[in-house]
Amino acid sequence: MALASGRRPWTFYALSAFFALFVLFLYGPMISLLILSFQGPSGALDFPLRHPSFIWFRAIVHPTGNGDIIGAFSRSLPLALIVMMLTMLISVTAGFAFRRRFHGSALLFYLTIASLIAPGLVLSIGILVMFRFLGLPATWYGSALGAHLSWTLPFGLLIMFSVLGRLDPSYEEAAHDLGAGRWRTVRDVVLPIVLPGIIAVALFGFTLSYDEFPRTWLTAGTKNTLPLEIWTMLTNVTSPVLYALGTVTTGFSFFLIAVALGSIVLIRRRRSARR
């Protein structure tokens, strides 16, 4: 690490520059968006910022021909919550099933993971065609829900693999040794130990669904989800209300992450405080 001469190799500067670029491309747009969402009424879609105001935030809540943001949110939120619950339930139970090698487990695993490779738009078209063929209407709570799960479940399963891979089987054996049955072992030992991982699965399920565009595009039916609504607005509306919306949704995502991390910390603290 610390060389005697104090000089760093050239790779240090090359990699630092690369990381700086990474940060610039990740946070630069977000920060620009954040600043421009406070654009004044006379301001344009880009810099400079003139007469900062909250006018575009107000425009989200009181739509004036800017699209149905509230309506889209009222579909995106429950959809993301349903996807989250199902992803959590299925990934966790499937993860436990995969702990034991069963006949065809490898094939089943690759079949699941393959949906990460399938192009989202193509899948979206395919689902629409399939639903048409079956004579079913495309809805956000039907075809779009299935499309989202095809995206979130492999992620959830992969996370559970890494979480359960680190779970030492001797915890369960110790629980059995101390007189715990199968169910008590799961409830009192296994679940609490892997809870942070389960929260991570939930968070992934939620955020992947909440901002999913390609797989929702053709499967959501006549009513838009939030990413679709934003896309529609982009093609019609050109006002900083898009930036305000971006700021609000980004803030909402950060808020969710904070809630998830906070709940992990809180669980830990309550455990050590519960005497």
Place this chain on the structure above:
Amino acid sequence: MTETLLTATRTAARPAARASGEIRLIDVTKSFSPGSYAVREINLTIPDGCYCCLLGPSGCGKTTILRMIAGHETPTAGEISIGGHSVLGLPPGRRGTAMMFQSYALFPHLSVLDNVAFYLKMRGIRRDERRRQARAMLERVQLDHLRDRMPAQLSGGQQQRVALARSLITNPRVLLLDEPLSALDEFLRLRMRGELKSLQTELGITFVHVTHTQPEAIALADLVVVMETGQIEQAASAAAIFDRPATPYVARFMGGQNVLTGRVMQLADARPRLESSEGWIFELPAAPAPPAGATVSVAIRRDRVALSRHDSRGNSVPPNAIAGSVEATEYQGSYFKVTLNVGMKHAFVANVSDTAFAAEPVAAGDVVLASWRAEHVHVLSRPDLGDAGVPYLDTTE
């Protein structure tokens, strides 16, 4: 070290009428995949109240035996009983055994107190009552002041005490310990070794302790079971194992022994003798006399060997001696370990007391004669075929 593992008195230990902790394994075989055996046809009786060490290199099946007694593995064939009753089919929690895992397996999400109280919680005992009992147990291992800590906040030695307390609160008749000292540093290991022994003496229950370290087994066990590739090589007291190893493998694995092999010579009246392929002659004890012509291996303790300078020109080697050149000398405190090259596959080692060494010092390159008295020759139950000495480990501490 004033701190000891248990501060409670013997009377607090256990009610007088306690279930027997005698463990019996009859023809126990465990196979994880067809055609290969983790352990094969094991027959072993561990008496009630015995400190038993299962000793062997990794992969010899010692942990598999422990796990089968605990109920974490099911034997492929055979019978396991504890206290005269078969435990096959019983879940681990109903065998009267408690296991201390190598990793300790303390539940990371529970405090020290809740870890110890876990067994009582599973039995539906009220919270304040189980806390009271768990605290009493923690006081016995002198960790009550750490009861609100989480396991990750404890040192290795403290974690081990918690694991011990968590096992003992189940009031077991058998305590199973899987490499309990391997995660500790040298200082703590020696200290905990002493504490485990006094704990076993105090509780009077059966301890089964898996280890790959010979000094640990010799220091602790009433019964040492030396294992190799799924089978028991010898099960006997530590002194018997060390002094009178049954097989070349045990002799080499326990260390402290030299193994020599030869053919029994045809002799009418005198002591039976062995002649090695190098032409050396070793006298055997008078009885039991092996048949002439048989290949026999013997063990000679390193500390029974005397060294003297040897002039190889023209001087023949007398019986009960071999000649070789000194490869290395190593000072060990109370003795010198002298390694000789005698032209065999294994080096010949003599442990020479510091006074004897001072009287006649040797150095690398010297040609010496290593000799011993005939009564120090111990005949092994089977000849050394050369394949048994692989996991050769030294017992020097």
